[in-house]
Amino acid sequence: MNFSDKVVWITGASSGIGKALAIELSQQNAKLILSSRDLNGLTLVKKECKTPEKVTIIQLDLANYETFSEKVESAIAAFGTIDILVNNGGISQRSLVKDTDILVDKRIMDVNYLGTVALTKAILPYFTEHKKGHFVVTTSIVGKIGTPLRSSYAASKHALHGFFDSLRAEHHKDNIAVTLICPGFVNTNVSINALTGDGSPQQKMDLATQNGIEPERFAKLMAKAIQQQKEEAYIGGFKEKLGVYVKRFFPKVLSIMIRKLSVT
Template identity: 75%
Template structure:
């Protein structure tokens, strides 16, 4: 795949992985549609792009997933089409399952899962009609394995894998690609914004997140995987990637390892 002249829509584009993705793709002669809830931050990212004239901003809220069909219609009009959708927007969690309100569980599922699939379903008929398209979904290593303090977050990411694996099989005949990108620890504000048990932000950077990959490094590896049309890719440190394979071949061993992780 060559990104040149492609029309790319990115959610969660106001910071972190989404921002780094926008800045990198802007160097590759791409037309960009940037979305998140924060219009001011999106404007800042647009102005940092190599060619701001090739960038449009479209604020949206994934939690308000019933509005996303209308937003998709707006997005398609901005450059008269879309070639690639990076489903990158989402929110994390840091709380024990026993301390997590069911309202927090629902909010995380509404944003991470229902918001993502609503946007995907809204764009899908256009991709089918065009007989071409590519969905890239930022899930997580915890979309493959569950770890303490992330039960709701992990559940939402596992759900994405189930949906998009099914979708990939259904739309193969339409030349539509699906890439599931599973980050390990990436140095972003994800842990600062993570919801605690009562729904308030944690407002603290996890040590593992602080020491994770830079967004820029992550993006280079992600775009390489997308160019090669990988179906699923794990991007992170050695231990995070190793855990996926230990889970596959030695699940009981991984369970023992996971129980030893700090939960406070």
Template identity: 75%
Template sequence: MNFNNKVIWITGASSGIGKHLAIELSNLGAKLILSSRNIEALETVKNLCNQSSEIKLITLDLENYNTLESKVEEAISAFKTIDILVNNGGISQRSFAKETSIDVDKRIMDVNYLGTIALTKALLPHFIKNQNGHFVTTTSIVGKIGTPLRSSYAASKHALHGFFDSLRAEIHTNNIAITLVCPGFVNTNISLNALTGNGKAQNKMDNATKNGIAPEHFARLMAKAIYKKKQEVYIAGFKEKLGVYTKRFFPKLLSKMIRKLSVT
């Protein structure tokens, strides 16, 4: 497995899954464009990668999705082409639906859904022109199963599945692949940064997240799924994967199981 001379653009690349995926793909020979809001953190990630001369940094904010067309032009000009876009940027949530401000619902949808599809749509003409390309989107097991304290987050991730499944059918004749990557619990700062009902960060690590898959291991499995152009892949623990298949075949049973999940 290698990505020699492949140009790969990763959003949400300053930490967590994006950071470790950047390191992994750099080791596999890719040329990288790394994006997030934090240029200092991106510089740190760049210095951890191989071939730093083959890495370009572009700051962007997915919440400002009306500005993303100019970011696409900037990204294409970096290496004259883009082969793979990894839509990895996003924010999570930890709050009951009844206690979540509609402004928080909107922000999560703006970042996770509208920002992601706006960037995808802006890059799509480039892929169609080249008759080649690959959209990779980090969704979540919660994009398949809604769980307590994550109503807005689950909604945004479910929406991504609907959009990209439809898009895949529309562009299948253009030699453009779509991979949906569904993480379970991964040991990153996602729960620390998750929004509470009033829009403030939780600033607390969930036990399940703390005990989740090591991000380095996750990145290796994600790189393999990208290389194989998997349509959808679940990179998660046994219980999370079991939940996906239980919902498919025994939805009523899963509903009873979900009710018993800890909400503290």
């Protein structure tokens, strides 16, 4: 598969991984539908794309499920079809379990899990009717390994793996693919925007995030995984990827390692 004239809908496209992926796929001659809450940010991303005339903007808030049927209709109308939905939008967290208000847990699950599921369900009938489609989901290495300060974030990403593994099995017969992309540390604003225990943004960059893979490099690797229709792809540093395999084969060892991580 190549992306030339493929119609790709990307959520969370105004910054970070979503922005980098949009620019990368534009370089590969895809037709793009870009969504997020930030209309100004989307407009700037569109201008950076190779062919802005092949980019449509649809403002979307993942927490507003009731609007998704209309959003899907608008997305299909933009280019007459949709080939790939990249569920990339989401928010992160930096707070201890004991310090996290339950409404923060709810907010993270509403956006990261339920918003993604709701948008997926809104477009699923179109994919099944046409016997083709590809769901790409940005989860996280933390979707495989729970770590300190990210309890709700990890829960939301673990939930995505369960949901989309089930969807993949149910709709294999409909020629619908599912690719779960698991980033490690990527140098974006994700930690700056991460919610703290009271729901306010952290407003500072984590050192590990700052030292993470550059989003442009990440986007190239992500695009390759999508092309290959991989079921799961781990994209990040050696330590993050190693953790996935230690978890699988030596879970107690990983638990000891995780306990030693800073929780301050």
